Amino acid sequence: MTLSDTCCPESTQLQEIKDEAITYIDSLYRTAVRMTGNAADAEDLVQDTYLRAFRSIEQFTPGTNLRAWLFKIQTNSFINEYRKRVRRPRNTSLDDVEEYYLYNHLVESGVQPAKSITEDEILEQIDDADVFRALDELPDNFRQVVLLADVEGFAYREIADILEIPVGTVMSRLHRARKRLKDQLLDHRDQIESGVKGQNDA
């Protein structure tokens, strides 16, 4: 298509960008739900994100990552507007999580390096509520990197741009958040197993 094919190519292009932006609404919403902790605040946050995005749509560079651009707007909006309103107490660090590498941790604690557990076996014993609870217990800035990396599939570089932090910080937050998440979910699994065992013994 050349410019002469249409009466107003600029507005057509802007409309196309907006239409594409709306296709990312599920991603933005599910992230917003996990960040705000409730559906009503999540809806407000997402609507606000689109309002800001549409108002400044001319600032978006076509050909660059529109989904990442929207996430950046939503993240800023969350930090500046919504975090203040959230009722539950929030800490911002995982200081109690030791920064050992997984292997060292396993060796030092004398734990058998992971019996292989299949995805189905994990799913059988952990439901959505367990996963959400474990995520909710992470401090905001750690939960954010897990959502962006593991749920939305952004690369380290993209996450660094969205959150305006160095790539090294993205990696260390991810490392610690995932370790915490895994410990919580598998602890939960162990509790269920020992619970079942206890019942059988009785």
Added chain:
Amino acid sequence: MRRCEEIAALLYQYIDRELSDEEYREVRQHLDECPPCKDVFQLEENVLTVVAKCCRNVSAPQNLIDRVRRLSAEHTE
């Protein structure tokens, strides 16, 4: 072959596809030859897959989508 500790340090970059082709091959090869490391990696991947699937089940409510569509139309001049 790289030592297990070195491979463990690359765990997340491997899962996240953030390694160079060369490093990726080295880790792949190690995992093929070292069942304990393979189990550690597999467990980690499985947990993250479960978390991702669970979160991706959530979609935006229709009334929100409708409101955003209206916003999009309003801001077209």
